[in-house]
Amino acid sequence: MNRLAFIFLLISAPSFAQTRPLPGPDVQQIYNRLLPQIEKIPMFDHHAHPGFADDPDVDAMASPPGSVPLRERDTNPELIAAAKALFGYPYSDFSPDHAKWLVAKKTELKKQRGQQYFSDILDQLNIEQGVANRAMMADYLDPKRFVWVFFADSFMWPFNNERETARNADQQVYIPLQEKMLHRWMAQENLSKLPSHFADYLAFITHTLEDNQKKGAIAQKFEVAYFRTTRFSDPTREQAADVYERFVSGGIPTEREYRTFQDYIFRYLVTEGGRLHLPVHIHSAVGVGDYFNLSESNILNLESILRDTRYSSTIFAMIHGGYPYDRQAIWLAALKNVFLDTSETEILLYPSEFKHVLKQWLETFPDKITFGTDCFPYNEVLGAEESYWLGVQSSRTALAAALAEMVSEGEITEAQALHLAHGYLHDNAVGIYPGKVH
Ligand SMILES: [Zn+2]
Numbered sequence: 345m346n347r348l349a350f351i352f353l354l355i356s357a358p359s360f361a362q363t364r365p366l367p368g369p370d371v372q373q374i375y376n377r378l379l380p381q382i383e384k385i386p387m388f389d390h391h392a393h394p395g396f397a398d399d400p401d402v403d404a405m406a407s408p409p410g411s412v413p414l415r416e417r418d419t420n421p422e423l424i425a426a427a428k429a430l431f432g433y434p435y436s437d438f439s440p441d442h443a444k445w446l447v448a449k450k451t452e453l454k455k456q457r458g459q460q461y462f463s464d465i466l467d468q469l470n471i472e473q474g475v476a477n478r479a480m481m482a483d484y485l486d487p488k489r490f491v492w493v494f495f496a497d498s499f500m501w502p503f504n505n506e507r508e509t510a511r512n513a514d515q516q517v518y519i520p521l522q523e524k525m526l527h528r529w530m531a532q533e534n535l536s537k538l539p540s541h542f543a544d545y546l547a548f549i550t551h552t553l554e555d556n557q558k559k560g561a562i563a564q565k566f567e568v569a570y571f572r573t574t575r576f577s578d579p580t581r582e583q584a585a586d587v588y589e590r591f592v593s594g595g596i597p598t599e600r601e602y603r604t605f606q607d608y609i610f611r612y613l614v615t616e617g618g619r620l621h622l623p624v625h626i627h628s629a630v631g632v633g634d635y636f637n638l639s640e641s642n643i644l645n646l647e648s649i650l651r652d653t654r655y656s657s658t659i660f661a662m663i664h665g666g667y668p669y670d671r672q673a674i675w676l677a678a679l680k681n682v683f684l685d686t687s688e689t690e691i692l693l694y695p696s697e698f699k700h701v702l703k704q705w706l707e708t709f710p711d712k713i714t715f716g717t718d719c720f721p722y723n724e725v726l727g728a729e730e731s732y733w734l735g736v737q738s739s740r741t742a743l744a745a746a747l748a749e750m751v752s753e754g755e756i757t758e759a760q761a762l763h764l765a766h767g768y769l770h771d772n773a774v775g776i777y778p779g780k781v782h
Pocket residue numbers: 391392393477718
């Protein structure tokens with residue numbers, strides 16, 4: 345090799361090359377090499393709702409009637425591919441007659457496999473362990489494979505909720521379920537009625553968090569964006585105590601009074617999350633329901649909480665990564681205690697578009713992003729099983745595509761690409777819960 349050729353080789357290696365704005369003709373080949381290696385990486389699913397369609401504990405809320413985006417409709421042909429891959433579904437549609445086959449197949453497997461049924465699904469998809477974000481854990485989920493994340497919102501709705509419920513059709517579905525959840529925590533803590541003093545109410549909250557942690561919970565989850573604005577003011581304890589003690593045994597606080605109380609409780613839960621090493625998961629993207637308010641739930645509303653040094657020992661996982669404000673969201677991950685999860689985004693978007701989200705995130709804070717499926721049992725036919733499959737396939741293919749472009753454009757080497765893939769699919773999330781997950 346002559347000297348000139350040697351220099352040429354050196355400067356064409358990624359570490360010396362100038363990056364390019366377009367991928368080269370090698371991008372497809374790089375994708376083809378990366379994808380099978382990505383499929384071999386055992387994953388940690390950071391956000392999911394495993395369970396059967398007839399199990400009311402799958403979530404602490406339910407979907408109200410309303411519009412469903414194209415890919416989430418039961419007409420999505422990808423769900424047939426999922427049923428074929430997971431269950432050997434022999435048909436190419438979900439006509440009522442054909443769907444019966446799938447229901448019968450699942451029933452038979454449930455009977456045969458018992459607690460192994462959902463572990464089998466994880467095995468088929470190469471998910472090593474996954475979060476079960478559920479109202480309560482189910483005895484049909486193997487605790488070695490599924491770790492519990494419980495819902496903490498209900499502590500914010502202890503008063504007469506007539507006005508809150510009447511706001512719109514979505515709230516008529518949500519608020520009664522929050523009341524039910526609060527009563528379950530009260531039953532767990534042997535409280536027949538709410539304490540009349542605020543200090544005792546805060547103690548009840550803390551005991552619930554501690555007891556849930558003893559039951560194996562690794563984090564607390566908020567889906568508060570479905571129920572109210574995520575702009576939180578900073579009231580004093582005295583202001584919150586005043587509202588609590590005036591309304592705990594009756595009467596309807598004004599909206600402003602209710603929010604003052606809730607804002608304090610939210611911050612109390614976040615603070616306790618730091619003290620107890622109980623990370624805080626927050627729904628931070630668009631949500632279901634026609635009345636979900638995008639601007640009132642914008643992930644940037646939470647910036648004042650995330651950048652507040654009083655909460656620097658609390659770890660935040662921003663569930664669904666703020667979509668459609670994903671470009672802004674990644675800059676919140678600059679904070680050492682803030683992580684972003686991609687669940688739901690990879691289902692709302694097709695992989696060709698989700699690739700852009702992932703690529704920008706991988707190019708910014710690649711060590712702060714985590715994978716999740718947001719699997720959910722939509723109904724008896726389209727179960728959590730199929731949505732697990734869709735989440736996994738979408739994330740892997742979009743990841744391989746994003747990394748292939750980054751390699752082809754001279755940003756990283758293929759070895760670095762695989763390192764980033766391990767981080768996103770497993771290592772980054774597992775690092776949040778030392779000794780608790782693997
Ligand atoms: Zn979810």
